[in-house]
Amino acid sequence: MSSDTLTLKVEFGGGLELLFSNKRIRDVTIPAFVPGDSSVPSPESESIQPTSLKQADVTFLLHYLREKHLTDRPELFMEKDTVRPGILVLINDTDWELEGEGDYVLKDKDEIVLISTLHGG
Amino acid sequence: MAPASCALCQNAKAILKRPKTGQQICKECFFYVFETEVHHTILEAQLFKPGDKVAIGASGGKDSTVLAYVMKTLNDRYKYGLELFLLSIDEGITGYRDDSLETVKRNQQQYDMPLKILSYDELYGWTMDAIVSRIGKKNNCTFCGVFRRQALDRGASTLNVDHIVTGHNADDIAETVLMNIMRGDIARLGRCTVICTQGEDTIKRSKPFKYAYEKEIVMYAYFKKLDYFSTECIYSPDAYRGHARAFLKDLEAARPSAIIDIIHSGEAFEVKEEIKATQKAQQTCMRCGYMSSNELCKACTLLEGLERGMANSVITDRARRKMDELRPAPDILRTIPQYRSPLPAVSVEVAPQS
Numbered sequence: 189m190s191s192d193t194l195t196l197k198v199e200f201g202g203g204l205e206l207l208f209s210n211k212r213i214r215d216v217t218i219p220a221f222v223p224g225d226s227s228v229p230s231p232e233s234e235s236i237q238p239t240s241l242k243q244a245d246v247t248f249l250l251h252y253l254r255e256k257h258l259t260d261r262p263e264l265f266m267e268k269d270t271v272r273p274g275i276l277v278l279i280n281d282t283d284w285e286l287e288g289e290g291d292y293v294l295k296d297k298d299e300i301v302l303i304s305t306l307h308g309g
Numbered sequence: 310m311a312p313a314s315c316a317l318c319q320n321a322k323a324i325l326k327r328p329k330t331g332q333q334i335c336k337e338c339f340f341y342v343f344e345t346e347v348h349h350t351i352l353e354a355q356l357f358k359p360g361d362k363v364a365i366g367a368s369g370g371k372d373s374t375v376l377a378y379v380m381k382t383l384n385d386r387y388k389y390g391l392e393l394f395l396l397s398i399d400e401g402i403t404g405y406r407d408d409s410l411e412t413v414k415r416n417q418q419q420y421d422m423p424l425k426i427l428s429y430d431e432l433y434g435w436t437m438d439a440i441v442s443r444i445g446k447k448n449n450c451t452f453c454g455v456f457r458r459q460a461l462d463r464g465a466s467t468l469n470v471d472h473i474v475t476g477h478n479a480d481d482i483a484e485t486v487l488m489n490i491m492r493g494d495i496a497r498l499g500r501c502t503v504i505c506t507q508g509e510d511t512i513k514r515s516k517p518f519k520y521a522y523e524k525e526i527v528m529y530a531y532f533k534k535l536d537y538f539s540t541e542c543i544y545s546p547d548a549y550r551g552h553a554r555a556f557l558k559d560l561e562a563a564r565p566s567a568i569i570d571i572i573h574s575g576e577a578f579e580v581k582e583e584i585k586a587t588q589k590a591q592q593t594c595m596r597c598g599y600m601s602s603n604e605l606c607k608a609c610t611l612l613e614g615l616e617r618g619m620a621n622s623v624i625t626d627r628a629r630r631k632m633d634e635l636r637p638a639p640d641i642l643r644t645i646p647q648y649r650s651p652l653p654a655v656s657v658e659v660a661p662q663s
C-alpha cells in the first residue's frame with residue numbers, strides 16, 4: 189500500500205445500488221491528494237498540476253463515485269456538491285453529520301455507507 | 310472531528326444525530342429512544358387494548374419491516390397482549406412485488422408471525438401488469454390505490470383482525486399535508502394527519518410511526534441489520550409526489566424540525582363537525598357490499614370500467630344505469646366477492662337530501 193492512494197470500502201443500500209450497476213459493496217482506490225475543487229483528474233490531465241491540492245475528503249469521494257462508478261441517473265445521486273437530500277451517509281458506521289459531512293478527511297480503509305431513504309415504503 | 314460521546318448516557322460514542330432534536334446519541338440509546346417514542350405514540354393515542362388482533366400491512370419495504378420488528382418488540386416488552394399478523398397485498402407487478410413478497414416471507418420466519426397474502430388477481434381478476442397493459446401508465450396508481458385499500462380491509466376481515474397498522478412515517482404524512490395544501494383540499498388536510506381512522510363500518514387503521522422520521526427508520530433498519538426490499542415500483546410515475554418529496558427533503562436539510570412542524574400545521578386544520586355532517590352518508594356497495602358513498606364502491610366502479618374496456622372514462626351512476634339497461638352488468642362482468650364486515654351490522658340511515 190503506497191501512501192499516495194487510499195483504499196476505501198464503499199457500500200450502497202436502500203436502492204442506491206441500482207444506480208451503481210446493482211453492486212452493493214466495492215473497494216475504491218482514490219488518490220490521497222486531490223484537486224481542491226474535488227474535480228476528478230482524468231488520465232490525460234495527469235501531468236497538469238492543478239493549482240491547489242487538498243487531502244481526499246468525502247466530497248471528493250462522491251464526485252469520484254459519480255464519475256467512475258455511477259451507471260444510471262446521476263441526478264438521483266448528487267445535487268450540487270453533495271448527495272441528494274434523502275441519501276444517508278455513514279462513515280465507519282457513524283452518521284456523517286457527526287463527522288463533518290463532506291469535509292471529513294478520508295483515511296486508508298475507511299468504510300463509507302450510502303443509503304437512499306427514498307425508495308419503497 | 311473528535312468523536313462526541315452520547316448526549317443521553319454520556320458514555321458510548323455517538324453514532325447518530327437525531328433530526329428531531331439535533332441530539333447526538335449512541336447506538337443503544339438510539340434503539341431505546343426510537344422504540345420508546347413509538348410506545349408513547351401508541352399509549353397517547355390509545356391505539357390498542359389487550360387481546361386485540363392487529364394486522365401489520367407489510368410490503369417488504371423499510372417502513373413496514375421496521376414496524377413489524379418494533380411492534381413485536383414493544384408487544385413483548387410492554388405486554389400489550391396483542392396478537393400480531395402480517396398482511397400483504399400482491400398487486401401482481403412482475404419484478405417488483407414478487408421480489409418484495411419474498412422479503413415478507415422471510416420476515417414471517419424471522420418475526421414468527423402468521424402471514425396472509427391477498428392478490429389483486431384473486432380478488433379482482435386483474436393484476437397490475439394486466440391493468441397497465443390495458444390502460445397504460447397514466448392512471449395506474451389510482452386503480453392500485455383503490456384496489457389496495459379494499460384488499461387490505463378484505464384481508465383483515467379474513468384474518469378476523471380488529472385493526473390494521475401501516476408503516477406511514479412522519480415524512481410521508483408531512484408530504485401528504487403539503488400535497489393537500491397544494492391541491493387546496495381542506496377536508497383531506499385535517500384528516501390526513503389523524504393517527505387512527507375508523508368509519509362506521511371500516512376496520513380501524515392506524516399509523517404508529519406518525520412521528521417517526523424516515524431517517525431514523527432507515528438508520529434503525531441499518532443498525533439492526535433488518536432485511537428489507539428497496540426497489541421502486543416499475544409503474545411508479547407520480548411526478549407530483551416526487552416534487553413534494555424533494556421539496557420536503559430540502560426543507561428538512563435546512564431545518565430538520567420542518568417535518569414535525571408541517572404535521573402540526575396539518576393537525577391544526579381539523580375539519581369542524583358541521584362540515585363533516587354535509588359529507589355523504591356511508592352506505593354499502595350494491596354489488597359487493599363494501600362500504601361506499603355511492604351505489605357502487607370505487608373498486609367496483611373501476612373494475613366495471615376495466616371490464617367494459619372504458620377504464621379511462623369516469624363512469625357515473627347515471628351512465629352506468631343506462632348501460633345496464635342495454636346490457637345488464639352482472640352477466641358480462643367479473644365482480645368482487647361479497648364483503649363481509651368484521652363488525653356487527655349497523656343500519657345506516659341515509660339522511661334525506663335537503
Ligand code: SF4
Binds near residue numbers: 451
Ligand atoms: S407506484 Fe402505483 S402502481 Fe406501483 S405499487 Fe404504487 S400505487 Fe401501485
Ligand SMILES: [Zn+2]
Binds near residue numbers: 321338
Ligand atoms: Zn448512549
Ligand SMILES: [Zn+2]
Binds near residue numbers: 596
Ligand atoms: Zn363494490
